[in-house]
Amino acid sequence: MKLRPGFVVEMAVNFLLPWLAYRLALPHLGETRALLASAAPPVAWSLIELVRFRRVDALSVMVVVGIVLSIGAMALGGSPRMLLLRESLVSGAIGIAFLLSLGLHRPLIFYLARATVAREMEGGAERFETLWRERPAVASGMRLMTLVWGIGLTGEMALRAWLALNWPIERFLAVSPFIGYGIYGALALWTLRYRKTMRSRAEKQVETAPSAS
Template sequence: MKIRASFLLELVVNLALPWLAYRLAVPHWGETGGLIASAVPPVIWSVVELARFRRVDALSVLVLLGIVLSIAAMAAGGSPRMLLLRESLVSGAIGVAFLVSLVMPRPLVFYLARATVARENADGAARIDALWHARPAFASALRLMTLVWGAGLTLETALRAFMAMTWPIERFLVVSPFVSYGIYGALLLWTLWYRKSLHQRTSDTDGVTDGFAG
């Protein structure tokens, strides 16, 4: 029940309150002011979460980077529709970075997995390095995960860009969070399933694959 209540509160803060803030602010400050007001609830939520857990999670990073992009867009004379893309520009850049890393010796998921496991186990980084060299199937799995996440994040940005440029702003504010949450949720569920499948096929890597879903 506690988890469900927390999830519902997160949906209210990130879906309902931005729309309500936009509706209340537009008559007084116009579309740009409404968009800035719509960012206030998620920002406050991220600050509270940061204060509670004493760490910067992925959501906080996206929101903070989104604010920086919004300020930069305003300073450069950015239109309200460009401000709509502030979070997606960040996730899109990350998606492209994932895809570009596929041509490198080691993809980004390798470094994310190694960093995650290293925080949980003293020898975690060394074990990931050993698996990378000893098991080609393990390396292929990390490359596949990098491809899926890169493609998913890039798709999310492309869809939000299309909606931001062609839809009314109010409709975008209502629908786009469901698109983003849907894609992120699908990526997470696929990662959990694939991690379990990989763990079953690599029986001697107990504890290592647990870091992939982070």
């Protein structure tokens, strides 16, 4: 991967600016309002991306849910440390939803993968439905990915919640993004490797099928 300018800007918005906004606002606004100020840069970035691409993606939805959770925490008299949990609560809720979907006929990863394939090729959704019905390995692979992502996101929530409740706020703001992106990156890399493994197995099955027949 090349270090593109857009990637550098995105990292600065999500890592540097929240910490800087908190430090500048803390002496004048107090901890709660300083925390709200630290959320302004990533929220503004998400809104800009939404206007540019004219679509609501998963990141925008997570930001909106995080804002709703923050407002709810304030309405209930949420402390600054409770506000720190807003992003973890969102990812944790998604992780729990992934785990619960394992009890359904089709897990959540199936719908995410089908939407991706539908955008990449014409008739992709129908083709993915056929693969799901005719290849048991696809179904088991989707369930395993759902399980891994569910455990990863739920574990991320538990870890960041413990840190938010026990660490100083400034240290949490500096370290928490690295923990979150590290876990997401590890999950994404594992998914890519597992997808490659599944594809290799499928190709071998196709190659051995004619000789077996």
